[in-house]
Amino acid sequence: MTASERAIKWSYMDHWRSNGPSGPVDQWHSHKTMSAFLKQIKATGFDAIDTFDFRIWQMYGDYGGPAKYQQVVQDHGLERIVNTFHAADYDLRNYAPHLPETHEFILEDFRVTMGRWSEIQLDNIIVMPATLYYDMEPVTEDKLKYTAECWNKVGEITAGYGVRLTCHHEFFSGIQSEADIDTFYSYTDPRYVSLFVDTAQHCIAGVDPVALYNRHAHRVSGFHFKDTRNVATGDDHRHRPDSEIMAPTTGKWFYEMGTPHGLVDFEAMMTAVRDNGYRGWISVEHDKANKQGGDYSESTAVSRWYAKNVLEEIYR
């Protein structure tokens, strides 16, 4: 079966760390480390990569722009860059979607950002749609409504570039509970705002990712397939200054799919993907895989092994 005949193609969300002579280095460290990264992604059978917005500076600085960097990706046998993650610096003073007075600053950020990416065609630009939980609480219906209004406008901007604005609900973000997610989507415009299901983040937040996906399948524009071994407890989701890597209860939240003791039911997830008739890209992610002795190469191999040998038996 060729790539064009498959219902599902696999993209790798680029967190990664490479091994340098003096310790771990970013894979963007040099053309050599970038090449080694891309070779490993291709060797495991991924079709493409996802990346972060902030990488655009290295694309311009080291490669001459997104189109030329994408050519490097293609020279390694990968199809293209599918999605970018817009990792914004949320701040109540100027960048907080639940505060209308910050919206114009956010909109301008996206006008500029989409222009920078316009030389290649992305599928999605992914955002965390809310500030950190502790900066948004208490989460009220009004705040959810203001937030939805913000992303409706942003989505209109990205749609002008043929790119879907899609929301990724971190367990430590202001919109992470089942009820708040549902309310948020009830206020967003399906033409401009989509849902990007991160299996681990929802699981950590105590939300069943399969049920959430089934409820919102018509709004879903992509997935991060990653696993976790822990559900957030107590104040994990609102720990100051950070929950993602500093929560006292859990040193490492994220694991590659295929990990032992994982909480995500990927077989049920893949069955739901099939039954909802989804066609397109699934992104695989295991951010911070190198924490506590982990290894990006091995996590990438194990997760892609799982996709090929387990999930593709369900739907491909």
Add this chain to the structure above:
Amino acid sequence: MSAIRWAYAINQWKPQFDDFVRREEHERALKTISIAGFEGVELTYGTGRWEPLGNPQQLAANFGSVAGFREFLRSCALDGVSSWYWDPAERSMEHLTGPLSPLAEADVPAIVDRARELATALAELGGSVLLVRPVPGAGDVEPLDDDAIGRVAACWDAVGRATAEHGVRLALHVDFLSALRRDHAPRLIDRTDPALVGLALDTGELTVGGIDPLAVIATHGDRIAHVQFKDALAVDDAQEYLQPHAHWTVRVRGGAREVPRWFAEPGANGGLVDFPAITRALLDAGYAGWIVVESDQSPHPAASALLAGYLVQQELGPMVHEQRKAAV
């Protein structure tokens, strides 16, 4: 028509005797080998309870039986074991025996018996080649005269006869410390029975030893029974292999230069081996059988396996396919 199959060697995952003993570590390594595009795995002989993959007795102790280990391999989407590397100078805790030497006629029956055990298990695991270290290191024995070469040849002929009964070929693996380095290897191989004894071509060992693998293919291509693709990062051009205990002082410690790493996965930065040229030469020589890719030593085993997998998938494998297509 070429019938080349690709496997990966497990030894890079076990830098120390107390590493890589747990089932979940084996599972992750084997899945990594599988997803990198390899269909088999090469085992390295080891002894004792911290060598779960080292010999048939330990496989049975850990997986219920040798067949149980093959099931485990299949659960990791690998077809089986390609080959097993064994140095008879390694003791066996399972048999309560010390080092055995092919130079000592009294040791030959035990060497044959041990090889037969390994070959029996190999056959059950889908493997087809037993690799052996044919003689000790150059610094650890007297220079090999004709009589010594004759005794060694007789030993390996007897072993090859025993393994052939199980459909397993015997391949002599000449490493860069070997007393057979340089001109002794052809002398030995020429005195063995071609029907029973073959040569293992290890690109990394030959290159570190200052021997061009292409020259070996040119002169002994018809005797090559097994191939190992690993890269070399340095050459022992000071002949340090002649020192006593060179296994520790040269191979492990790196010799006077303290070479941090002699070997790496094919295509590594700074690698000295031209793998496309060697693949082409093997195809031209009509080689059929396993090519086992290895790193031997690696600070990052999964990365080594994936980078090697990329080279095989994108460059070396297609060369084999092209030749196959041309032959049809």
